[in-house]
Amino acid sequence: xxxxxxxxxxxxxxxxxxxxxxxxxxxxxxxxxxxxxxxxxxxxxxxxxxxxxxxxxxxxxxxxxxxxxxxxxxxxxxxxxxxxxxxxxxxxxxxxxxxxxxxxxxxxxxxxxxxxxxxxxxxxxxxxxxxxxxxxxxxxxxxxxxxxxxxxxxxxxxxxxxxxxxxxxxxxxxxxxxxxxxxxxxxxxxxxxxxxxxxxxxxxxxxxxxxxxxxxxxxxxxxxxxxxxxxxxxxxxxxxxxxxxxxxxxxxxxxxxxxxxxxxxxxxxxxxxxxxxxxxxxxxxxxxxxxxxxxxxxxxxxxxxxxxxxxxxxxxxxxxxxxxxxxxxxxxxxxxxxxxxxxxxxxxxxxxxxxxxxxxxxxxxxxxxxxxxxxxxxxxxxxxxxxxxxxxxxxxxxxxxxxxxxxxxxxxxxxxxxxxxxxxxxxxxxxxxxxxxxxxxxxxxxxxxxxxxxxxxxxxxxxxxxxxxxxxxxxxxxxxxxxxxxx
Ligand SMILES: Nc1ncnc2c1ncn2[C@@H]1O[C@H](COP(=O)(O)OP(=O)(O)OP(=O)(O)O)[C@@H](O)[C@H]1O
Numbered sequence: 252x253x254x255x256x257x258x259x260x261x262x263x264x265x266x267x268x269x270x271x272x273x274x275x276x277x278x279x280x281x282x283x284x285x286x287x288x289x290x291x292x293x294x295x296x297x298x299x300x301x302x303x304x305x306x307x308x309x310x311x312x313x314x315x316x317x318x319x320x321x322x323x324x325x326x327x328x329x330x331x332x333x334x335x336x337x338x339x340x341x342x343x344x345x346x347x348x349x350x351x352x353x354x355x356x357x358x359x360x361x362x363x364x365x366x367x368x369x370x371x372x373x374x375x376x377x378x379x380x381x382x383x384x385x386x387x388x389x390x391x392x393x394x395x396x397x398x399x400x401x402x403x404x405x406x407x408x409x410x411x412x413x414x415x416x417x418x419x420x421x422x423x424x425x426x427x428x429x430x431x432x433x434x435x436x437x438x439x440x441x442x443x444x445x446x447x448x449x450x451x452x453x454x455x456x457x458x459x460x461x462x463x464x465x466x467x468x469x470x471x472x473x474x475x476x477x478x479x480x481x482x483x484x485x486x487x488x489x490x491x492x493x494x495x496x497x498x499x500x501x502x503x504x505x506x507x508x509x510x511x512x513x514x515x516x517x518x519x520x521x522x523x524x525x526x527x528x529x530x531x532x533x534x535x536x537x538x539x540x541x542x543x544x545x546x547x548x549x550x551x552x553x554x555x556x557x558x559x560x561x562x563x564x565x566x567x568x569x570x571x572x573x574x575x576x577x578x579x580x581x582x583x584x585x586x587x588x589x590x591x592x593x594x595x596x597x598x599x600x601x602x603x604x605x606x607x608x609x610x611x612x613x614x615x616x617x618x619x620x621x622x623x624x625x626x627x628x629x630x631x632x633x634x635x636x637x638x639x640x641x642x643x644x645x646x647x648x649x650x651x652x653x654x655x656x657x658x659x660x661x662x663x664x665x666x667x668x669x670x671x672x673x674x675x676x677x678x679x680x681x682x683x684x685x686x687x688x689x690x691x692x693x694x695x696x697x698x699x700x701x702x703x704x705x706x707x708x709x710x711x712x713x714x715x716x717x718x719x720x721x722x723x724x725x726x727x728x729x730x731x732x733x734x735x736x737x738x
Contacts (some may be wrong), residue, residue, distance in 0.1 A: 274362065276341075279348065280309050280318050281356040296339070296363060317345040321357035324704040331655070332364070332627060339365045379435060389439035393432060394576045399569045400429075403561045407433060410559035411441045411535070419516055419556050421502075422539040424563030427619030430539040431455065431500060433563065437537060438496045447535070451495035454488050459501035468508050469524050471499075472515075478525020489521045492534045502538035502556075503547040513552045566617040574610050577618060581625040593636055595643050599629055602650045607692050609654065613717060628653050651695050693719065697729050 257265065267290075270277050276293035280286055289297075289304045289312075297304065297312035309316045317328040327346040334340045345359035383389055390396050390404050410420040420437075422430045438453040461467035465479075473487030488497060499505065505512060515521045516536055520529040538544065538556050545553050566574070582599050589597035601609075609628065614620040631653040639645055693714075700710045707730060711723035 273360075276359075276361045276363075278309060278313070278316070278318065278359045278361075279356065280322070282322060282354060284309050284319065284322055286312075287356070293361075296341075316359065317343040317361075318357045318359045320703075321345045321347055321359075325354055332623075333361075334623075339363060340368050379432075383435065383439040387443075389436040389443060393429065393436060394580060395569060395573045398573055399564055400433075403433070403563055406559050406561050407437050408440060410561075411437050411446055412444050417441060417446050417535045418558040419536040419538070420559040420561060421544055421553075421557040422537060422561045422563060423543065424539075424541070425565045425615075425617055426541050427614075427617035428563040428565055429618055430563060431498070433561065434496070434498045434537045434539065438498075441496065441535065447495055452492055453496050453498065454492035455498040455500060456488050457500045458504040461504070464504075464507040465524075467505065468511070471505070471508070472511055472521050473523040473526075475523050475525040475527075478523070482525060485523070487521065487523060489515055489532050489534055490530065493532045494534075496535045496537060499536060499538045501540055503540045503542045503544060506547055509549045509552050513549065513555065516552070516555045566614050566621060571610060574621070577621065578606070578609060578625060581622050582629070585626060585629050589633075589645075593639070593643075595636075595639055595645055597633065598644075598646045599633070600646065600648045602648065604651045604692050604695050605649050605654060608651060608696065611718075624655065627655050631655070651699055693721070694729055694733065697726055698733060701730055 270288075270290040271292075273290060273292055276296050277288070277290040278286060278293050279288035286304050286307055286309050289301050291301060293312075294301045294304055299312060304312055309318055315333050317331045317333060320326075320328050320331075325347050327344070329344050331343045331345070332340060333343055340363070341361045342364050343359055343361040345357055347354055348356040348358050379392075382392060386392060390408075393400060393404065395401075396404055407420070407422075410418050422433055424430055434455075435453060438447075438451075441447045442449060442451065456470065458467055458471075461470065469482075469485065469487070471488050473490055474482045474485045476482060476484045511521070515532065515534075519532055519534075521532055522529050536556060540547075544557065548556070578601075582601070586597045586599055589595040605628070609621070609625060612621075612624070614624070628649055629647070632649040633647040634645060696714065697710055700713060705713070707727040708723040710726045711721055714721050714726070
């Protein structure tokens, strides 16, 4: 029996059952972006139901859907990585839906790669640990050490190494500005100067990851058997960090347990949830947050934690020279990984235009986003491992066409330090520094966006959001001039 032997009536339920049992999400939209089909996995990812989704605009559930690009350009979007506002990451394949030769919308299949990415991040931390253990100065790996982060690093060193003994500290800064990296550097610094022992632990916890504050409390303070239904005897993170550093990332989420936290940092004692006796702990607490902890925590707790207050500036406030250094670090890492994983001798070159666009873009999620977009750009320029020549030597030139399209989209921001920069006029960009002709760059952006299906008004809007002051008719004029010169 094959599918054609089924009646039309039977075919549909069979297809629906098949699609509903896929782990991949599936969405189908008509040419207006209205969902005409979603499978169960897609509804689960969107925290909705299939019946609620069908008939609605896809943007209600997937604001950055790759299908929007398919509708705009009528071209496939393959292996696109999209990060949604809730932090989940998806790899999407979206293609036009052509019926009887006519464009009718688009079909997307996608899978959630958040867990894989998180594992990748853990691996990165392990690598970082290896690197830290090799350098003499733990802060050496931090780009900006002698520049925009000089002050922050001096305070960090004092918090660990002052003669009065190590103190707790607070690191604040937008998401992706390097709070975890700095906390780790402080931990290695403490080891190097023998403030903590060689086998001391660095325990890191993202306090915002817990859906329920009670679960967070059990994780952090531990629990005694029978403290609540199903409770087991459990050592909390404070106990695990004893003798070392406890890094409380997104510490504002601990607001429910401030008195317990206060006791821990004030008297060096904790009590497990449901426990009757205090346990002595000797821990350096580094609390980090994207929010201003002063406004969230009890004043006495804030005062105890923020004995040293370290502020990390957002990427947009760091000088171009530091951004270039970061870019070079990302490129070196990429080349190193190709050698390490596949034994490929990879050499990556960037055209000035591509470099200029990456360096001048606005990254609401700061260095992490700058890194991820750089890697995605390089991904598009290098061959697949299956196409690498037998010599295992590869040179890749990254140009403007390799930059992912979503770079040019307006990007949302999060966190409290996210004030937009003053819109810059085109003239105020210092293109001389990056040895580029600014007119050439602007034209390239305009033509690339136009090739991707955007009209002058949309292009002007995108450029305005990126800080370029240009009117739609100026864009139209440039496009017309270009077209005439091509005739
Ligand atoms: N000054 C820097 N020099 C080199 N790399 C950096 C620097 N700052 C951050 N990075 C890199 O950027 C990425 C994000 O940094 P990190 O995780 O420390 O940020 P974060 O502020 O802790 O982020 P979040 O608020 O999301 O927890 C990491 O890969 C880190 O190594």
